[in-house]
Amino acid sequence: MKAPVKKVGKALVELLELPRDIVFDLPRMVLSGNNQLIMENHKGIIEYSPGKIRVNTRLGEVVIHGSGLTIVTILPEEITISGRISAVSFGDWGV
Amino acid sequence: MVTGPGLEKFLNLASQRSIPLWNIKRLQGDVLIVTTRVGGFRQLHPLVRRTGCRVKIKRKAGLPFFLAQLRRRWALCAGALLCLAAAYMLAGQIWFIQLDCPGKLQADVKKELARAGLVIGADKDKLDPNEIAEKLLAASDKLAWVGVEFHGTMARVRVVPKIMPQQGDTRPCHLVATRDAELIHLIVYEGQGMVEAGEMVKKGQLLVSGRVFYKPDETNPLVRDTGREFAEPQVEFVRASAFVEGRFWLEGYGEAAQGQVDKQVKRTVLERHYYLGSVRIWKKTFAKATPQMKIERNERYLYQPLKLRIVERYGILEQQQKELTAEEVARQLALSQVRQQLGSRDKIEKIKPIILREGNLVRVKILAECRGPVAVEKPFQPGEGEGEYSIGQEPDPTNRTESGTEPLRPQG
Numbered sequence: 001m002k003a004p005v006k007k008v009g010k011a012l013v014e015l016l017e018l019p020r021d022i023v024f025d026l027p028r029m030v031l032s033g034n035n036q037l038i039m040e041n042h043k044g045i046i047e048y049s050p051g052k053i054r055v056n057t058r059l060g061e062v063v064i065h066g067s068g069l070t071i072v073t074i075l076p077e078e079i080t081i082s083g084r085i086s087a088v089s090f091g092d093w094g095v
Numbered sequence: 096m097v098t099g100p101g102l103e104k105f106l107n108l109a110s111q112r113s114i115p116l117w118n119i120k121r122l123q124g125d126v127l128i129v130t131t132r133v134g135g136f137r138q139l140h141p142l143v144r145r146t147g148c149r150v151k152i153k154r155k156a157g158l159p160f161f162l163a164q165l166r167r168r169w170a171l172c173a174g175a176l177l178c179l180a181a182a183y184m185l186a187g188q189i190w191f192i193q194l195d196c197p198g199k200l201q202a203d204v205k206k207e208l209a210r211a212g213l214v215i216g217a218d219k220d221k222l223d224p225n226e227i228a229e230k231l232l233a234a235s236d237k238l239a240w241v242g243v244e245f246h247g248t249m250a251r252v253r254v255v256p257k258i259m260p261q262q263g264d265t266r267p268c269h270l271v272a273t274r275d276a277e278l279i280h281l282i283v284y285e286g287q288g289m290v291e292a293g294e295m296v297k298k299g300q301l302l303v304s305g306r307v308f309y310k311p312d313e314t315n316p317l318v319r320d321t322g323r324e325f326a327e328p329q330v331e332f333v334r335a336s337a338f339v340e341g342r343f344w345l346e347g348y349g350e351a352a353q354g355q356v357d358k359q360v361k362r363t364v365l366e367r368h369y370y371l372g373s374v375r376i377w378k379k380t381f382a383k384a385t386p387q388m389k390i391e392r393n394e395r396y397l398y399q400p401l402k403l404r405i406v407e408r409y410g411i412l413e414q415q416q417k418e419l420t421a422e423e424v425a426r427q428l429a430l431s432q433v434r435q436q437l438g439s440r441d442k443i444e445k446i447k448p449i450i451l452r453e454g455n456l457v458r459v460k461i462l463a464e465c466r467g468p469v470a471v472e473k474p475f476q477p478g479e480g481e482g483e484y485s486i487g488q489e490p491d492p493t494n495r496t497e498s499g500t501e502p503l504r505p506q507g
Contacts, residue, residue: 044107050121071119074110 027057031088036072037064037081045071045079053081060093097127099148108146114138133159189217189250196254200237204254207234213252219245227252267332268474270303272296276341276469286335296341302470303335306477332477341469342444345436347461349428351421359416365390368406369397384410422450425459433463441467 013023021028021041028040039055039062046054046061048071053064069083097105102125109116118130131139136152143150165172192215196204208214211230212222224243231241231254240255270286281292286303290296309329365384369377384390388410397403419427426448433443445464450457 044110045103048103048106048119048121070121071106071116073117074106074119076110076113079110 025058027059027062029062029088031085034066034085035082037085037088039079039081040077042077042079045074050083055079061091063087063089063091065089096151096153097129097148098125098151099146100125101146101148102127105142105146105148108142109139112138112142114142128153133157186248187219189213189219189222189245189248190215191249193249193251194254195252197256200235200254200256203235203237204231204252207231208252210234213243213250219248224250264474265334266474267305267477268334268472269301269305270335270337270339270470271473272298272300272302272341273469273471274298274341274343276343278302278339278341278469279466280338280340282338284336284338285333286337288337296469302339303337305333305335305475307331307333335472337470339468339470340466342464342466343469345433345463345465347429347432347434347436347463348459349425349430349432349461350456350458351424351428352455352457353424354418354420355424356416356418359414361412361414363388363410363412364407365410366408368408370402370404370406372402382410384408385412388412421455421457422459425450425457426461429459429461433461437465438467441465 009023012018013020020026025041027042030038032038039057041057042062043056043058046056048054048069050069051065051067053069053071055062055064064081064085065087066083066085069081069085072080072082074080099105102121105127106116106119114131114135116129116131116135118128120128122128136150139150142148192208192213194201194204194208207230208227211227213227222245224245227243228241231243232238237257238254239257242251242253244251244253275296275298277295278290278292281288281290281302283303286305287307289301289304296302307330309331364381366381367379368375389412391409391411393407393409395405395407397405429448430446437443443463443465447462447464449460449462451460452458
């Protein structure tokens with residue numbers, strides 16, 4: 001039952017040109033160089049170490065690799081990570 | 096500092112409850128350094144119990160903690176307040192007086208300033224710069240302008256002294272010719288003209304007389320204009336004044352047997368340094384000094400208030416110039432002889448050289464046609480000396496002597 005609703009929703013979003021991140025509550029990431037990452041619509045931290053941060057989102061987890069990683073701010077909707085970011089990977093994403 | 100096994104859970108719960116946490120760093124092991132507010136720290140207690148973590152304050156920073164510290168050190172606060180109060184009070188007083196005034200007047204101006212209340216330690220609020228300036232001007236008749244300005248704790252007083260015009264000589268005098276000349280212009284301002292433009296005059300000849308005669312004649316313009324009527328001829332002694340310009344001729348002679356080498360000095364800018372106070376802010380090099388050069392230094396201010404100045408280094412080099420022939424040397428000598436006879440306002444209009452050669456020797460004679468003022472004042476005593484007139488006698492301008500020194504002679 002969920003799949004047809006999803007398909008209709010997608011079609012509507014494309015037809016009406018609505019912002020997908022707002023409609024589907026997708027995580028939104030802004031990477032400034034390799035020093036700072038701002039992520040909106042996160043669902044919490046799964047793992048945190050100076051070399052790796054795993055952040056949960058609605059679609060799956062986002063893994064940030066790097067060195068000297070620090071969490072500058074953590075708010076219910078937004079998380080800011082700074083440090084030397086070497087890679088951002090997406091694991092077990094539903095889409 | 097948060098320690099324990101469930102640090103991620105601790106962070107997630109804190110963010111869900113909107114507890115402000117920032118600058119979160121994970122150290123080795125299960126240690127987390129976080130920053131929070133006083134209120135946030137209180138909210139962390141339930142989370143600590145739920146996650147099994149331990150929270151320890153590592154450092155306290157911020158205004159509430161600083162104020163709490165200050166409460167214990169009240170003497171420091173009192174000292175700081177006292178210092179501020181002292182600085183405020185001292186800044187409201189005059190501590191320096193800069194007097195920009197000629198040396199002769201300085202002592203008087205200082206006295207008057209003290210009388211007006213402008214002394215070291217005086218309160219600025221009680222002093223009005225314009226009022227002080229007015230008091231100074233009123234107190235002394237030697238001052239033309241006074242400016243008083245307060246810059247911080249410094250009072251700057253600028254004084255311009257009165258420079259009175261020199262009292263001219265009012266004794267009666269004639270104008271006589273300084274040399275033999277042809278008069279080009281003669282415009283009489285005061286006195287009686289004895290010659291006319293275009294005439295030749297001799298050295299010492301009277302040009303404008305200081306004795307002015309008025310005839311008892313209605314047609315005399317002086318009588319007509321002034322309305323004065325003279326029963327008999329009147330004489331008045333004045334200081335003769337006129338614009339007298341003449342043309343005259345001078346001679347110069349020079350001889351030379353051999354030429355000479357003329358030397359010239361060449362000045363080259365080597366470096367330019369820009370200073371702000373005593374700190375050099377920029378340097379520009381234009382040329383390199385050579386061992387033959389004599390180095391000189393010149394310093395000038397670009398903007399005095401900021402002490403912005405330029406220091407220039409010059410290299411001075413004596414250069415050999417072209418060789419002069421014997422004729423050129425003799426000509427220069429003759430010309431310099433002519434120039435020695437010229438006054439400061441005289442000009443050479445034409446030069447006619449006459450060149451004679453005798454073997455190696457060259458003789459040059461220069462005839463120079465010059466133009467310039469040819470009159471000089473000659474004071475006289477009205478009641479004495481030759482040329483004194485009695486009432487009823489008047490000089491005849493046509494009756495001029497050869498020498499021209501005293502052309503006015505009593506008739507009869």
